[in-house]
Amino acid sequence: MFTKGSLEDLAQVSRQLISWNQHPSGGYVASPLFHHYGFSWLRDGTFIAYAMDTTGEHESARRFYDWINRIIARKTNQIDDLIAKHQRGENIPQDEFLHTRYHLDGSDDTDSEWGHFQLDGYGAWLWGVTEHWRRNGVTEIPESFRVSIDSTIQYLSAFWNYPNFDCWEEFSDKLHPATLACIFGGLRSIASFAGRSELFGICDKIQDFILKHAMHPDGYIVKYITPVYEISEAVRYELGTAEVDASLMWLCEPFEVLPIDHPAMRKTFAKLTADLRTIRGGIRRYVTDTYYGGGEWLLLTAWYGLLQLRSGNTEEARESLAWIGEQADSLGRLPEQVPDALQDFQGYEEWVRRWGTPALPLLWSHAMYLVLYNKLREVEISNSPF
Numbered sequence: 001m002f003t004k005g006s007l008e009d010l011a012q013v014s015r016q017l018i019s020w021n022q023h024p025s026g027g028y029v030a031s032p033l034f035h036h037y038g039f040s041w042l043r044d045g046t047f048i049a050y051a052m053d054t055t056g057e058h059e060s061a062r063r064f065y066d067w068i069n070r071i072i073a074r075k076t077n078q079i080d081d082l083i084a085k086h087q088r089g090e091n092i093p094q095d096e097f098l099h100t101r102y103h104l105d106g107s108d109d110t111d112s113e114w115g116h117f118q119l120d121g122y123g124a125w126l127w128g129v130t131e132h133w134r135r136n137g138v139t140e141i142p143e144s145f146r147v148s149i150d151s152t153i154q155y156l157s158a159f160w161n162y163p164n165f166d167c168w169e170e171f172s173d174k175l176h177p178a179t180l181a182c183i184f185g186g187l188r189s190i191a192s193f194a195g196r197s198e199l200f201g202i203c204d205k206i207q208d209f210i211l212k213h214a215m216h217p218d219g220y221i222v223k224y225i226t227p228v229y230e231i232s233e234a235v236r237y238e239l240g241t242a243e244v245d246a247s248l249m250w251l252c253e254p255f256e257v258l259p260i261d262h263p264a265m266r267k268t269f270a271k272l273t274a275d276l277r278t279i280r281g282g283i284r285r286y287v288t289d290t291y292y293g294g295g296e297w298l299l300l301t302a303w304y305g306l307l308q309l310r311s312g313n314t315e316e317a318r319e320s321l322a323w324i325g326e327q328a329d330s331l332g333r334l335p336e337q338v339p340d341a342l343q344d345f346q347g348y349e350e351w352v353r354r355w356g357t358p359a360l361p362l363l364w365s366h367a368m369y370l371v372l373y374n375k376l377r378e379v380e381i382s383n384s385p386f
């Protein structure tokens with residue numbers, strides 16, 4: 001039984017909904033009732049598995065990582081071919097790269113509208129699976145994962161600076177600091193977990209690259225940068241925009257490219273708070289977002305709470321959690337986004353005509369609610385005098 005307003009009940013429902021919507025194969029469906037989200041994404045799935053780990057449901061997380069392991073292990077020849085082309089300096093069309101979402105039976109999605117080449121999910125999974133092993137007392141890469149982990153490392157090491165679709169499946173000709181953060185986080189996690197110290201060098205390069213090429217003159221990191229290919233075959237990077245994107249929070253939480261008190265992180269967080277936080281307390285993706293009119297995303301509001309926690313602002317984090325709680329329907333289901341402070345109402349209506357109302361429930365929203373809920377509890381317990 002769910003009582004609206006009870007944060008504990010919502011945590012319970014979130015755990016339940018995630019469990020119910022994990023396919024026996026291990027994949028989590030992004031949203032069971034929204035036709036276009038009937039896949040399991042590496043990105044959503046990793047954060048969902050992470051949430052399950054933070055809530056003690058390790059078996060669920062294990063099944064998800066086994067599912068990805070099996071998918072990637074089947075793709076090692078494709079990865080080897082891509083790397084060989086890269087080494088020969090060949091142009092590789094974007095549709096030859098690994099996909100970002102799979103059918104629940106692990107087969108490729110060959111006919112949805114979105115672009116497939118998205119590197120963030122592969123970085124996130126490397127990070128997530130090592131977090132999972134650490135929490136479960138595993139001290140070295142299990143034999144059955146060696147092939148897929150090694151292939152993922154080679155894939156990311158070769159292609160990290162290739163333009164690809166961002167985490168919102170847009171802007172495929174750009175480079176996205178949030179995607180680079182996922183790659184950095186994945187490579188760094190596995191480097192320290194498996195003693196692969198040579199990977200720290202790539203992580204340093206990624207960090208330098210972001211600070212050198214994605215920094216706005218005002219000192220914050222921008223949403224994306226544009227590679228410009230010169231006739232000499234040299235690449236130059238232009239600031240693609242002055243906008244920020246809420247996914248830039250990933251630079252700090254959880255991937256730690258920049259600490260919360262780094263001047264560029266401080267300015268980025270301040271800018272996105274000013275531009276993307278509504279008076280009601282929800283967080284939008286980016287100012288010119290048109291998907292469903294650019295509503296407030298629950299998972300990003302949880303991320304905002306996590307950054308506030310990192311800054312020591314427990315009260316603000318609690319407010320974010322409470323705001324998410326208010327968006328639950330009478331069954332305790334959380335949507336992807338809410339249209340209460342829209343930037344573009346017509347855009348919202350157009351999307352509703354096309355695809356129906358926004359995805360509900362969205363497992364990733366439930367996952368990020370759980371992550372914030374559990375982190376807040378940890379902080380509260382450690383601050384308690386008893």
Ligand code: BGC
Pocket residue numbers: 030037041043044167168169362364
């Ligand atoms: C979002 C993606 C997400 C997918 C499934 C899309 O609208 O842009 O980030 O992976 O929905 O939740």
